[in-house]
Amino acid sequence: MTKPPKTAPRPGHRVRGSATGRPVMVLLDLLGRRWVLRILWELRGEPLTFRALQAACGGLSPSVLNARLAELRDNLIVEQRPDEGYALTRQGRELLTQLAPLTAWSEKWAKSLG
Structure with missing residues (x-):
């Protein structure tokens, strides 16, 4: 049995932590996906x-990179440019x-933790 294709998180649709899909929760869900912040x-x-x-x-796997790029493109955060590649x-x-x-806040926070 094959898994249904995953779709990019979108405002107004259920995501982790939000049944209503509030935009901030959708963004946090997207940013929390593995490799997204690194990309x-x-x-x-x-x-x-x-x-x-x-x-x-x-060297992350091509399938994961493809999936993350698709999610970021679907959410208009990344675009594919002909002859150049991927860009914000x-x-x-x-x-x-x-x-x-x-x-900046996280650096101060880390120092406060010792």
Whole structure:
């Protein structure tokens, strides 16, 4: 028996932790998926081809990378550019900007834990 294809989390649809699919919960579900944050991090600069992105992510499996890229494309965070590879969309770059304060907070938090 084959598994049904997984779909990208979308606002208004049930996700982990939210039966109603509130946008913030959907985003947290998407960002919490394995390898998503690493993919976003590696795409913070220039576009990368599939193989270059796979290598930058430490050689994760092609099937997982394909699945994550599909989810990120479906949610308009990553785009595929002809002859360039994969890149963050304007929304994807804005998302990274919004995550920067969380990074600063986490550094302070880590220090407070000793």
